[in-house]
Amino acid sequence: MATILIIEDDIAIHSLIKEALNLHGYSTQSAYSGTEGKLLFEYGHVDLVLLDLMLPGMNGEEFLQDIRHNSTIPVIVISAKNDQHSKLELLTNGADDYITKPFDVKELLARIHIQLRHATLASVSSRKDIQYKNIDVNLDTREVKVNNQTLHFTGREYAILLLFLENPQKVFSRANIYESVWNEPYFDSDKTINMHISNLRNKLNREDTNYIKTIWGIGFKFD
The missing domain is CATH 3.40.50.2300 (Response regulator)
Structure with a gap:
């Protein structure tokens, strides 16, 4: 309950x-x-x-x-x-x-x-920890570290990050991201997705490393 x-x-x-x-x-x-x-x-x-x-x-x-x-x-x-x-x-x-x-x-x-x-x-997705380059995610505690520095994310930001980390190099459209994370039909939510992607970039980017690439006219991928 x-x-x-x-x-x-x-x-x-x-x-x-x-x-x-x-x-x-x-x-x-x-x-x-x-x-x-x-x-x-x-x-x-x-x-x-x-x-x-x-x-x-x-x-x-x-x-x-x-x-x-x-x-x-x-x-x-x-x-x-x-x-x-x-x-x-x-x-x-x-x-x-x-x-x-x-x-x-x-x-x-x-x-x-x-x-x-x-x-x-x-x-429930606590299968194992995720490590990608200098990003470490503890799926049990939902702790995210970049270069051993703990970062804090909202629930939606964390869900988008997991989506990227579990599918590196895959290109996601805004509709893909919205329907995967919000679990409801996409309805012209570009501003919402762009805001969350911007927040993720600001928190993740360290030492001029840009993890989230914009694929113009399509969407985003994690690289």
Whole structure:
């Protein structure tokens, strides 16, 4: 049974989410401030976080930034902010998904299911560690090192990296990457893919080494 941490200070919304999750077999933990959420996250077992942004104490952005130093647990942001800039900024800073208030409970449940499935597949793939040039990935702990320096990735960035590492030299179109990592049909998500590829490049590139090559008019490959 997956445990989901709900960090939401609106009591009505919090109760709605909690009831829906419990009805669908999830275990839940409740926090009504970012500070309380951080304590529950650090001292309990959590498989996924539902995170509001406008919180008393530590806000959602601060919470996300804090946990991304040492955790790749999936985080779905639930916010009234619906502008494209806010969504892209949150995804860039470590959120795995973003849903806007007011939301459909069935859509939220579907997004939770997808994120948990991705996390499970990544952890189950603990066949052996992956080594490629000066990149080392521990598939049990999801720790990634480049030149023995530990780097931190969001859940989606990590999944894209594994896709590349397991298929070096293979050229992936944006649609290939999206459908493999998001596990849903591709629908003109060039901005989303480009953003994640850019983030991966910025984190991986050391000593002028560019691992991800752009194949113009087609997509990307790992070299």
